[in-house]
Amino acid sequence: MEDREEMMTKCKALSVERGALSVKEKIQNLKKLVTRYSLLVTVFILFTIHYSLFTAYAETTIRVLLVDKANPRLPDMNEKIERLGNAKGDVFLNGLKYSGIIEVWRGENDLYVVNEVPLEDYIKGVVVGEVSSNWDMEALKAQAVAARTFAIYHKIRGGLQTMPFHLTSSVLHQVYKGGSIPESIAKAVNDTRGEILIFEGKPILAFYHSTSGGMTECPSEVFGRRLPYLKPVETTSRLSPHNIWERRIPLTDIERAANIKGIKEITIDSHTVSNRVRDFKITTDSGEYYVPARNLRRNLGWATLPSTFITNISMNGEAFVFEGRGFGHGVGMCQWTALDMARAGMSYREILSRFYPGTIVELYNSVTDF
Numbered sequence: 001m002e003d004r005e006e007m008m009t010k011c012k013a014l015s016v017e018r019g020a021l022s023v024k025e026k027i028q029n030l031k032k033l034v035t036r037y038s039l040l041v042t043v044f045i046l047f048t049i050h051y052s053l054f055t056a057y058a059e060t061t062i063r064v065l066l067v068d069k070a071n072p073r074l075p076d077m078n079e080k081i082e083r084l085g086n087a088k089g090d091v092f093l094n095g096l097k098y099s100g101i102i103e104v105w106r107g108e109n110d111l112y113v114v115n116e117v118p119l120e121d122y123i124k125g126v127v128v129g130e131v132s133s134n135w136d137m138e139a140l141k142a143q144a145v146a147a148r149t150f151a152i153y154h155k156i157r158g159g160l161q162t163m164p165f166h167l168t169s170s171v172l173h174q175v176y177k178g179g180s181i182p183e184s185i186a187k188a189v190n191d192t193r194g195e196i197l198i199f200e201g202k203p204i205l206a207f208y209h210s211t212s213g214g215m216t217e218c219p220s221e222v223f224g225r226r227l228p229y230l231k232p233v234e235t236t237s238r239l240s241p242h243n244i245w246e247r248r249i250p251l252t253d254i255e256r257a258a259n260i261k262g263i264k265e266i267t268i269d270s271h272t273v274s275n276r277v278r279d280f281k282i283t284t285d286s287g288e289y290y291v292p293a294r295n296l297r298r299n300l301g302w303a304t305l306p307s308t309f310i311t312n313i314s315m316n317g318e319a320f321v322f323e324g325r326g327f328g329h330g331v332g333m334c335q336w337t338a339l340d341m342a343r344a345g346m347s348y349r350e351i352l353s354r355f356y357p358g359t360i361v362e363l364y365n366s367v368t369d370f
Contacts, residue, residue: 129175133182140188141348213326240336257299
């Protein structure tokens with residue numbers, strides 16, 4: 001009897017011990033399960049965020065009116081246009097291949113071709129069109145961020161309220177070229193993917209130009225508006241082939257551009273804050289006329305008179321000789337100075353902060369911005 005009771009006691013103890021071990025094992029297994037579940041949740045969250053960002057970028061597109069650089073005609077504001085059709089594929093214009101969604105629109109006097117393309121692909125085409133692929137990487141990155149900001153601003157502010165495009169492919173907005181993309185430019189765009197310049201929580205109007213000639217311009221002198229993040233700054237632009245120039249322009253061309261006959265003399269009447277010409281004084285036998293320098297430059301052609309940074313005007317036979325500095329309107333980032341700064345070891349963020357003071361670089365948010 002005692003042996004039996006002793007045996008029963010041992011069996012109960014063994015059973016309790018085994019039960020205890022079983023509970024410990026369950027707790028350990030539960031801990032392992034929780035750990036694995038937490039890891040799985042973390043991975044899922046990271047994947048979701050990554051996928052959401054990727055999807056946002058992938059779905060963000062820009063609509064570009066492809067124009068002939070020799071005759072960049074845009075539809076008139078009140079021109080009635082209708083879409084004839086669209087297709088996903090390629091189109092060749094001026095020897096360049098543009099890919100994406102191609103739309104053909106018919107206006108009252110012309111046909112228009114609109115290219116809808118993923119934003120980042122568009123930025124690569126803009127950097128190709130605006131600067132050289134041989135430039136230093138930090139200068140290329142600065143150009144990519146400025147171009148992306150410019151595009152985002154126009155997409156948000158301009159929208160598609162009056163015309164079926166956000167930007168043109170010419171210097172009217174920013175040069176956009178199709179075709180193959182050099183590796184250096186692809187890297188610059190990819191490394192800054194989604195980055196834009198923000199001022200007080202909003203994308204800025206990131207003007208830029210080729211060559212400043214020593215000082216950038218106030219936007220109010222060119223575009224009639226002041227912007228707190230665009231102020232005249234000193235530059236070098238010494239690397240640019242357009243830093244100092246001379247142009248001989250036939251008298252007949254100037255008379256046509258100014259719509260004034262019998263021109264005898266052209267002098268500088270007034271300067272802007274950056275020492276560019278604000279107004280020319282044109283003298284004829286019948287009197288004196290005052291012509292805004294930016295208007296004369298536009299009518300002559302951007303390349304004919306590279307900038308309004310005129311240092312001297314003289315007459316030579318049946319032509320006027322203009323001496324000056326720089327190329328472009330002079331507002332915002334000077335591309336050639338950006339290259340000089342990059343070669344001096346400055347980062348693209350430092351370059352951008354120089355030309356757009358008070359701004360910060362952030363990733364655009366497709367939910368809030370679009």
